[in-house]
Amino acid sequence: xxxxxxxxxxxxxxxxxxxxxxxxxxxxxxxxxxxxxxxVELKVEFKTPSGTELEKLERKSLVxxxxxxxxxxxxxxxxxxxxxxxxxxxxxxxxxIREYVQxxxxxxAERDKPLMKxxxxxxxxxxxxxxxxxxxxxxxxxxxSVVYSAAQR
Amino acid sequence: MAKGNRKVPGINASSTADISFIxxxxxxxxxxxxxxxxxxxxxxxxPDETQQDPxxxxxxxxxxxxxxMNNQILVTQGDKEPVEVVLSELxxxxxxxxxxxEDRVDYPEKHAVELPAPxxxxxxxxxxxxxxxxxxxxxxxxxxxxxNELYGAYNELRDELARKTFxxxxxxxxxxxxxxxxxxxxxxxxxxxxRTYNQH
Numbered sequence: 001x002x003x004x005x006x007x008x009x010x011x012x013x014x015x016x017x018x019x020x021x022x023x024x025x026x027x028x029x030x031x032x033x034x035x036x037x038x039x040v041e042l043k044v045e046f047k048t049p050s051g052t053e054l055e056k057l058e059r060k061s062l063v064x065x066x067x068x069x070x071x072x073x074x075x076x077x078x079x080x081x082x083x084x085x086x087x088x089x090x091x092x093x094x095x096x097i098r099e100y101v102q103x104x105x106x107x108x109a110e111r112d113k114p115l116m117k118x119x120x121x122x123x124x125x126x127x128x129x130x131x132x133x134x135x136x137x138x139x140x141x142x143x144x145s146v147v148y149s150a151a152q153r
Numbered sequence: 154m155a156k157g158n159r160k161v162p163g164i165n166a167s168s169t170a171d172i173s174f175i176x177x178x179x180x181x182x183x184x185x186x187x188x189x190x191x192x193x194x195x196x197x198x199x200p201d202e203t204q205q206d207p208x209x210x211x212x213x214x215x216x217x218x219x220x221x222m223n224n225q226i227l228v229t230q231g232d233k234e235p236v237e238v239v240l241s242e243l244x245x246x247x248x249x250x251x252x253x254x255e256d257r258v259d260y261p262e263k264h265a266v267e268l269p270a271p272x273x274x275x276x277x278x279x280x281x282x283x284x285x286x287x288x289x290x291x292x293x294x295x296x297x298x299x300x301n302e303l304y305g306a307y308n309e310l311r312d313e314l315a316r317k318t319f320x321x322x323x324x325x326x327x328x329x330x331x332x333x334x335x336x337x338x339x340x341x342x343x344x345x346x347x348r349t350y351n352q353h
Binding site for chain 2: 027053054
């Protein structure tokens with residue numbers, strides 16, 4: 001029965017890996033498309049509150065963020081651990097908010113301007129004082145559509 | 154001298170997998186897939202200095218929710234005595250106040266208002282106002298939870314209405330139906346400027 005006769009030593013068949021790069025490339029493209037690079041370096045720490053009545057933020061390009069929280073460790077020595085406001089890449093005061101909103105509004109297309117949203121990413125343990133000041137400035141800047149960023153409970 | 158066709162040496166492509174792996178890992182690390190969620194609120198127009206006195210609100214139409222510096226919640230409805238409540242009770246209180254299902258005289262008055270189809274003219278409490286007052290020292294988390302409960306009250310009422318009228322939950326309604334429900338229970342939360350109580 002020569003059919004079953006082994007020809008010398010049996011070798012493990014080599015695994016064909018020629019399609020592996022294609023496979024990896026398709027995963028790569030998937031991640032390239034869904035990815036959104038972090039735009040700002042966070043200088044404050046915040047843990048958003050959790051709620052049940054939340055809605056999704058539909059168009060990210062319309063949203064400008066205001067971060068409110070404790071400065072991160074490296075800045076704490078200089079600034080203390082009181083809650084601070086961060087706009088774009090740097091710490092800011094309440095008085096800077098109006099300018100920030102105007103700049104952000106200018107960067108939007110004309111028809112998108114009324115749809116602008118401000119997302120307040122506030123830390124749970126912040127006192128309302130600073131948040132209210134921010135809200136007051138937003139009202140004065142006519143940025144009335146506000147989102148309190150939160151986690152789904 | 155070449156014998157017949159010369160063969161072009163094949164490019165060794167075995168490392169493309171490694172290269173793309175590195176790129177893949179880079180994107181894996183930098184990607185953030187979390188979708189942003191939040192509580193959408195509409196702030197009132199900027200305060201108008203020329204306006205002397207704010208519009209009068211009848212006592213029965215107002216529900217004042219007060220959160221103090223110790224994060225205790227005090228609810229004052231109309232002429233009644235203020236009551237301290239816990240967060241979990243707030244939603245039911247707000248729902249009762251907004252809808253006024255039994256048409257009580259100490260709860261918000263109802264007016265006939267023209268609403269989009271299929272409602273037509275309905276008696277709704279269109280003049281009610283929920284006023285949320287906080288202290289500068291109130292915790293943001295507490296404020297957020299209170300706000301969440303108040304919006305929750307509206308959402309629950311709209312959901313009940315949608316189930317009764319259209320036979321399915323609010324989330325499954327089309328845009329016109331959602332708008333109609335929204336107008337039936339119109340959100341009237343006013344956020345007053347905070348006061349500083351018992352400051353030492």
